[in-house]
Amino acid sequence: MFQSLRIACRLRPGVRFAATAPVQSVSSELAPRxxxxxxxxxxxxxxxxxxxxxxxxxxxxxxxxxxxxxxxFVQKYLGEFIAKRRTPDVQAQYELIGGSPIRKxxxxxxxxxxxxxxxxxxxxxxxxxxxxxxxxxxxxxxALDEMEADGVRRVVAFSQFPQWSCTTSGSSLNxxxxxxxxxxxxxxxxxxxxxxxxLHAGFIDAVSDRILTGLExxxxxxxxxxxxxxxxxxxxMKVVNKGDHYVPEVAGSVKAVMDQLQTKWTNxxxxxxxxxxAWQSKVGYLPWMVPSTADVIEGLGKRNSKHVLVVPVxxxxxxxxxxxxxxxxxxxxxxxxxxxxxxxxxxxxGSKVFINALADIVSTHLKSGELYSPQYKMKCIxxxxxxxxxxxxxxxxxxxx
Amino acid sequence: MFQSLRIACRLRPGVRFAATAPVQSVSSELAPRxxxxxxxxxxxxxxxxxxxxxxxxxxxxxxxxxxxxxxxFVQKYLGEFIAKRRTPDVQAQYELIGGSPIRKxxxxxxxxxxxxxxxxxxxxxxxxxxxxxxxxxxxxxxALDEMEADGVRRVVAFSQFPQWSCTTSGSSLNxxxxxxxxxxxxxxxxxxxxxxxxLHAGFIDAVSDRILTGLExxxxxxxxxxxxxxxxxxxxMKVVNKGDHYVPEVAGSVKAVMDQLQTKWTNxxxxxxxxxxAWQSKVGYLPWMVPSTADVIEGLGKRNSKHVLVVPVxxxxxxxxxxxxxxxxxxxxxxxxxxxxxxxxxxxxGSKVFINALADIVSTHLKSGELYSPQYKMKCIxxxxxxxxxxxxxxxxxxxx
Numbered sequence: 001m002f003q004s005l006r007i008a009c010r011l012r013p014g015v016r017f018a019a020t021a022p023v024q025s026v027s028s029e030l031a032p033r034x035x036x037x038x039x040x041x042x043x044x045x046x047x048x049x050x051x052x053x054x055x056x057x058x059x060x061x062x063x064x065x066x067x068x069x070x071x072x073f074v075q076k077y078l079g080e081f082i083a084k085r086r087t088p089d090v091q092a093q094y095e096l097i098g099g100s101p102i103r104k105x106x107x108x109x110x111x112x113x114x115x116x117x118x119x120x121x122x123x124x125x126x127x128x129x130x131x132x133x134x135x136x137x138x139x140x141x142x143a144l145d146e147m148e149a150d151g152v153r154r155v156v157a158f159s160q161f162p163q164w165s166c167t168t169s170g171s172s173l174n175x176x177x178x179x180x181x182x183x184x185x186x187x188x189x190x191x192x193x194x195x196x197x198x199l200h201a202g203f204i205d206a207v208s209d210r211i212l213t214g215l216e217x218x219x220x221x222x223x224x225x226x227x228x229x230x231x232x233x234x235x236x237m238k239v240v241n242k243g244d245h246y247v248p249e250v251a252g253s254v255k256a257v258m259d260q261l262q263t264k265w266t267n268x269x270x271x272x273x274x275x276x277x278a279w280q281s282k283v284g285y286l287p288w289m290v291p292s293t294a295d296v297i298e299g300l301g302k303r304n305s306k307h308v309l310v311v312p313v314x315x316x317x318x319x320x321x322x323x324x325x326x327x328x329x330x331x332x333x334x335x336x337x338x339x340x341x342x343x344x345x346x347x348x349x350g351s352k353v354f355i356n357a358l359a360d361i362v363s364t365h366l367k368s369g370e371l372y373s374p375q376y377k378m379k380c381i382x383x384x385x386x387x388x389x390x391x392x393x394x395x396x397x398x399x400x401x
Numbered sequence: 402m403f404q405s406l407r408i409a410c411r412l413r414p415g416v417r418f419a420a421t422a423p424v425q426s427v428s429s430e431l432a433p434r435x436x437x438x439x440x441x442x443x444x445x446x447x448x449x450x451x452x453x454x455x456x457x458x459x460x461x462x463x464x465x466x467x468x469x470x471x472x473x474f475v476q477k478y479l480g481e482f483i484a485k486r487r488t489p490d491v492q493a494q495y496e497l498i499g500g501s502p503i504r505k506x507x508x509x510x511x512x513x514x515x516x517x518x519x520x521x522x523x524x525x526x527x528x529x530x531x532x533x534x535x536x537x538x539x540x541x542x543x544a545l546d547e548m549e550a551d552g553v554r555r556v557v558a559f560s561q562f563p564q565w566s567c568t569t570s571g572s573s574l575n576x577x578x579x580x581x582x583x584x585x586x587x588x589x590x591x592x593x594x595x596x597x598x599x600l601h602a603g604f605i606d607a608v609s610d611r612i613l614t615g616l617e618x619x620x621x622x623x624x625x626x627x628x629x630x631x632x633x634x635x636x637x638m639k640v641v642n643k644g645d646h647y648v649p650e651v652a653g654s655v656k657a658v659m660d661q662l663q664t665k666w667t668n669x670x671x672x673x674x675x676x677x678x679a680w681q682s683k684v685g686y687l688p689w690m691v692p693s694t695a696d697v698i699e700g701l702g703k704r705n706s707k708h709v710l711v712v713p714v715x716x717x718x719x720x721x722x723x724x725x726x727x728x729x730x731x732x733x734x735x736x737x738x739x740x741x742x743x744x745x746x747x748x749x750x751g752s753k754v755f756i757n758a759l760a761d762i763v764s765t766h767l768k769s770g771e772l773y774s775p776q777y778k779m780k781c782i783x784x785x786x787x788x789x790x791x792x793x794x795x796x797x798x799x800x801x802x
Contacts, residue, residue: 198656199656199657199660227779237638237688237691240691240692241691241692241696242692243677243679243692243697243700245677247648247652248652248655248656248678249652249656251648251649251650251652251653251656252652252653252655252656252657252660254649254653255599255600255649255650255652255653255656255657256600256653256656256657259600259653262775266769271775272775273775274775274776274778274779275775275776275779276644276646276779277649278644287638287688290638290641290642291641291642291643291644291782295642295782296644296782298782299644299782299783300782303780303782368667374663374672374673374674374675374676375675375676377675378628378675378676378677379704381692381696381697381699381700381701381704382700
């Protein structure tokens with residue numbers, strides 16, 4: 001998320017802009033009124049590199065992800081100023097990767113998930129997926145408009161961050177409640193929330209599956225030499241100190257993936273590769289969660305490791321931190337440090353295992369009648385944000401605590 | 402482990418010394434020669450408060466757990482000096498808890514585990530447990546002497562820290578290899594290592610079981626109000642930064658425990674309580690892993706939480722950090738912050754579920770023919786310690802990587 005802040009010091013000039021084609025809305029006037037909306041919430045990214053400016057401005061003005069000194073009023077202007085200064089470098093990075101694919105993948109995942117859901121949980125069919133991005137189109141306002149136009153009442157707010165962080169899932173939900181209140185839509189929709197799913201078996205399967213495919217990039221005889229480097233976006237230690245659950249939940253996902261692979265491989269008489277969890281994309285001078293992915297790559301290179309497989313574990317689609325930072329920046333650094341076989345796994349993107357997992361998460365949620373996970377109400381120590389961990393107009397209050 | 406460094410500012414004067422009875426060795430001249438030794442490795446603690454001085458001296462002279470400035474030579478004297486200064490306060494804490502129960506529990510666990518092992522894995526029977534503590538009796542030297550006297554060849558070095566840290570399990574194993582080399586015993590024993598078991602199903606069961614028992618201290622009607630506060634010993638961020646696996650492995654244990662409880666409780670139509678992972682016993686001014694247990698207790702109190710259950714998750718027996726720090730110090734702080742129902746779970750101690758888990762870990766290890774876990778050879782980034790992640794005279798080299 002903060003990749004946008006980093007200076008693209010190795011940009012090659014003259015690289016052509018190669019954005020993905022604009023994605024068409026999937027709504028149709030002929031479709032039956034959806035009984036259940038699934039709101040796919042994520043941070044989003046500029047599908048077209050020229051959208052980078054407004055994307056960065058929303059990001060730097062969001063006090064849930066970054067608190068600039070001087071309070072909310074100052075941040076409005078300071079955020080805009082920083083975003084403007086950063087735009088050329090970050091836009092050039094988006095040009096290198098052909099724009100952010102996150103909208104394309106989120107819409108694909110949502111559509112395919114709903115097809116499975118209609119079969120898996122017909123009681124709440126037809127289901128329709130809507131996308132609400134925090135910093136890019138379609139924004140929360142646009143999703144609310146679309147759901148209203150479709151005449152939807154029951155909405156599952158589905159965080160697309162497998163692990164909770166106040167800086168990501170928290171920011172998306174705060175924005176949702178803020179917009180619902182601002183627009184006096186409190187009574188329009190009945191809400192429940194899927195706020196995290198770090199250990200969901202299907203999600204763990206999907207990551208394991210990507211690792212198995214990723215390992216195919218190495219000679220089978222070299223598999224035991226590979227170091228699996230799980231890389232998640234770092235967070236400031238100030239956030240960790242408040243009791244944000246992101247770091248332990250990411251670690252939980254990693255351990256669950258490796259535990260599953262170890263069971264599978266032991267049954268096949270093979271030895272699971274070594275692994276390490278590291279944290280990427282730190283920005284600024286304050287301490288963030290460590291070890292950093294870059295330091296680990298450098299250290300592995302110095303220790304003469306030649307085979308590294310990077311696995312992004314906290315994001316479900318490819319994005320600038322995978323396509324540019326891992327795929328270009330770290331790849332170049334790895335080469336400099338002598339890692340001759342530096343590979344990375346594709347984001348979950350169009351993975352059928354993953355899309356099945358999404359459908360399973362939603363149908364399990366709907367069957368349970370739960371409003372949110374047991375952890376949703378575990379507000380950070382010292383948090384004073386009024387909307388944080390709220391739910392407006394819950395679909396049912398029977399299971400609330 | 403660093404509790405010893407903390408000033409016991411609330412000690413009540415005149416508390417009588419109440420050490421546990423000295424524990425007798427379980428070896429007997431009539432017993433058959435053990436075919437397999439299981440070396441229970443842990444940091445240990447002073448069984449008798451008057452042993453606190455030498456215990457602290459060994460701890461402060463150990464550069465695996467704490468690197469004092471000035472190098473190994475300076476640390477020998479500086480460590481002794483600090484230990485002497487700290488002894489009165491720490492000894493008073495040990496007097497309050499009646500001495501460290503870790504030897505009593507480790508010997509009990511080892512004995513009971515071997516009884517199960519003899520039935521579960523007769524191929525390697527008879528099994529005999531030996532104890533090697535890093536800072537208290539019986540020290541590594543004593544364990545080596547005892548194993549030699551018993552004529553043992555095959556030894557499983559079994560770290561009693563469920564999660565790996567270079568500061569604990571790493572230090573114990575480095576000490577083992579150092580002593581084996583110093584005493585020219587390289588050819589005396591055939592070794593394999595159980596270096597970690599953070600997600601072992603039986604261990605997870607044992608912690609869950611303690612939580613279920615711990616919850617019985619609250620009215621059932623209040624269970625949904627309880628916050629489960631997992632507390633692990635903190636580590637310096639310098640250690641985390643090197644890629645030490647302790648933080649992600651502890652988080653993995655916590656998530657596995659909560660995942661298991663959630664499945665169980667959901668099946669029973671109940672809602673699992675909220676939880677948080679925090680880190681205790683920081684010492685000094687450098688940054689350590691956060692949030693701190695004390696800060697979380699204060700924050701929960703300020704937020705009007707009245708029901709807290711503390712669960713130690715990174716140690717298998719009660720020790721000064723549970724009996725004194727949680728049971729006395731934090732309990733007093735919790736009361737000051739208005740937490741009227743502050744409870745904690747007992748260490749795994751004599752838990753039959755846990756002892757069964759220990760036996761299962763060893764028998765699975767023996768059956769697998771593995772020398773160590775896949776992670777054992779994942780040395781920290783920048784580590785230059787020559788003995789770190791070694792194995793001397795491996796029992797078999799067929800599965801080594």
